[in-house]
Amino acid sequence: MARAVTNQRKTVNTVVAWAIGLLIFFPVLWTVLTSFKTEAEAIADPPLFFFFNWTLENYSVVQERSDYMRYLWNSVVIAGCSTLVGIVVAIPAAWSMAFVPSRRTKDVLLWMLSTKMLPAVGVLYPIYLIFIELGLLDTRVGLVIVMMLINLPIIVWMLYTYFREIPGEILEAARMDGAPLRNEIVYVLTPMAVPGIASTVLLNFILAWNEAFWTLNLTAAKAGPLTAFIASYSSPEGLFYAKLSAASTMAIAPILILGWFSQKQLVRGLTFGAVK
Amino acid sequence: MATEHSRSAARLMMAPAVFLLLVWMLVPLTMTLYFSLKRYLPLRGGDLGWVGLDNYVRFVTSSSFWPSVQTTLIIVGGVLLITVVLGVFLALLLDQPMWGQGIVRILVIAPFFVMPTVSALVWKNMLMDPVNGLFAHLWKFFGLAPVEWLSQAPIFSIVLIVSWQWLPFATLILLTAMQSLDSEQLEAAEMDGASPFARFGHIVLPHLGQAITIVILIQTIFLLSIFAEIFVTTQGSFGTRTLTYLIFQRVLESQNVGLGSAGGVYAIILANIVALFLMRIVGKNLDA
Numbered sequence: 337m338a339r340a341v342t343n344q345r346k347t348v349n350t351v352v353a354w355a356i357g358l359l360i361f362f363p364v365l366w367t368v369l370t371s372f373k374t375e376a377e378a379i380a381d382p383p384l385f386f387f388f389n390w391t392l393e394n395y396s397v398v399q400e401r402s403d404y405m406r407y408l409w410n411s412v413v414i415a416g417c418s419t420l421v422g423i424v425v426a427i428p429a430a431w432s433m434a435f436v437p438s439r440r441t442k443d444v445l446l447w448m449l450s451t452k453m454l455p456a457v458g459v460l461y462p463i464y465l466i467f468i469e470l471g472l473l474d475t476r477v478g479l480v481i482v483m484m485l486i487n488l489p490i491i492v493w494m495l496y497t498y499f500r501e502i503p504g505e506i507l508e509a510a511r512m513d514g515a516p517l518r519n520e521i522v523y524v525l526t527p528m529a530v531p532g533i534a535s536t537v538l539l540n541f542i543l544a545w546n547e548a549f550w551t552l553n554l555t556a557a558k559a560g561p562l563t564a565f566i567a568s569y570s571s572p573e574g575l576f577y578a579k580l581s582a583a584s585t586m587a588i589a590p591i592l593i594l595g596w597f598s599q600k601q602l603v604r605g606l607t608f609g610a611v612k
Numbered sequence: 613m614a615t616e617h618s619r620s621a622a623r624l625m626m627a628p629a630v631f632l633l634l635v636w637m638l639v640p641l642t643m644t645l646y647f648s649l650k651r652y653l654p655l656r657g658g659d660l661g662w663v664g665l666d667n668y669v670r671f672v673t674s675s676s677f678w679p680s681v682q683t684t685l686i687i688v689g690g691v692l693l694i695t696v697v698l699g700v701f702l703a704l705l706l707d708q709p710m711w712g713q714g715i716v717r718i719l720v721i722a723p724f725f726v727m728p729t730v731s732a733l734v735w736k737n738m739l740m741d742p743v744n745g746l747f748a749h750l751w752k753f754f755g756l757a758p759v760e761w762l763s764q765a766p767i768f769s770i771v772l773i774v775s776w777q778w779l780p781f782a783t784l785i786l787l788t789a790m791q792s793l794d795s796e797q798l799e800a801a802e803m804d805g806a807s808p809f810a811r812f813g814h815i816v817l818p819h820l821g822q823a824i825t826i827v828i829l830i831q832t833i834f835l836l837s838i839f840a841e842i843f844v845t846t847q848g849s850f851g852t853r854t855l856t857y858l859i860f861q862r863v864l865e866s867q868n869v870g871l872g873s874a875g876g877v878y879a880i881i882l883a884n885i886v887a888l889f890l891m892r893i894v895g896k897n898l899d900a
Contacts, residue, residue, distance in 0.1 A: 357719035428625030459640035595725035
């Protein structure tokens with residue numbers, strides 16, 4: 337009897353949860369479906385759900401426009417390099433705060449967090465001006481720098497929370513054995529820290545890939561990443577639903593897949609360890 | 613314990629990150645403060661000298677200031693209300709036993725990974741377009757006149773789009789918090805005959821309290837500066853000009869840098885008030 341009730345409840349849960357899940361996912365699904373339609377089918381009335389002539393034409397058209405590939409490459413370079421540089425800067429900082437904490441560690445961490453809270457629009461013009469003066473406007477280097485800086489607090493924080501989980505005794509043991517600091521980091525700490533570092537890389541790559549304030553304001557045709565490319569479709573003359581969908585699908589697919597792996601890190605990374 | 617040697621090494625290792633963030637914070641901030649005290653029109657005469665607090669006064673007395681504050685509050689408040697209420701509901705639901713839980717989780721979380729310009733554009737064109745959008749088809753199917761969402765209900769539309777983007781975040785965090793709830797406590801309460809509502813009100817909700825606070829604070833900080841969603845959909849027209857968008861227009865579109873910078877300082881102060889509460893919670897957690 338009890339089992340039957342549980343199963344019944346489980347069925348209800350399943351149905352309700354799947355219905356809501358699909359409803360929430362629907363805009364993404366619809367975009368993906370539309371990307372396989374012809375332009376005429378994409379705006380057909382009534383709308384076509386699954387029974388249309390599936391075609392890859394939109395993908396090849398969008399691919400052929402060489403500028404799409406450039407935007408894609410810009411996204412990869414900007415998100416990738418900013419994350420890597422950020423990691424390189426953050427690892428020593430997070431390491432020292434986790435293993436050699438001082439009285440000021442907490443204040444430094446909170447201060448770093450506070451820089452993340454600075455509203456971008458408040459410093460828009462200074463950054464814009466600095467970019468013009470240094471010739472960084474619409475360059476990938478410029479965006480790598482800005483993206484690295486806006487994500488650095490999150491990177492430090494995430495690494496810090498991961499490093500803190502590494503038992504300190506292991507490091508003490510290595511130190512007792514006379515291992516120099518460098519060896520301690522390379523041979524003892526790094527292998528234990530790799531999973532945490534990988535998660536941090538993943539989440540920050542996603543955040544940088546999707547960032548859409550600085551990328552829209554500091555780039556034009558040359559260094560614009562996919563966020564800017566997609567935004568250029570918002571002009572009325574550029575309305576081709578199927579092609580827009582294909583471009584959108586390509587822009588979000590890699591991140592959806594990465595995001596899948598980073599669900600847990602998302603909570604840690606964006607709540608600064610306050611929710612575990 | 614840490615030796616003097618490792619202490620100085622630690623300081624050295626922290627130096628690059630601290631230095632970079634210090635520069636990143638202080639230089640633009642100082643410049644914004646500097647510009648906010650000047651009449652500065654790069655395209656119309658450049659630096660026209662010091663004006664004291666004139667820009668601050670003019671920014672808050674301009675006719676677009678209060679509407680933009682109102683719009684900001686409605687959008688932030690609306691999104692918070694929707695995402696927290698639905699987030700709690702979804703967290704409760706996803707915490708229940710069911711088939712295909714992992715897949716449902718992925719479906720629910722997906723919107724968070726869609727870049728803001730894509731979600732804004734997909735909603736604007738493929739769902740909300742009054743002629744070809746799916747909503748228009750749906751409305752016609754039920755014999756209703758299609759709605760021009762972005763001009764007839766612009767703020768509602770933006771709240772809807774942004775809520776869709778942030779619901780996964782709220783759900784994920786509340787679900788994580790949910791999972792740390794002691795299920796024995798709930799079972800004991802059920803045994804004692806507590807109704808589902810009583811169990812929710814007396815056990816679940818208090819347990820989620822801190823997570824909800826954190827969701828509200830973090831989302832507020834991000835929502836105060838939403839930009840792409842408005843940039844792509846309405847460009848600030850139809851009363852959707854938020855404080856962030858107003859400052860953006862002052863600074864880059866009309867190139868009134870002094871005025872825009874004063875607005876920027878207001879935005880920074882506003883964000884810092886919210887951040888202060890968040891930091892207190894995060895800081896307490898660090899001690900634990």
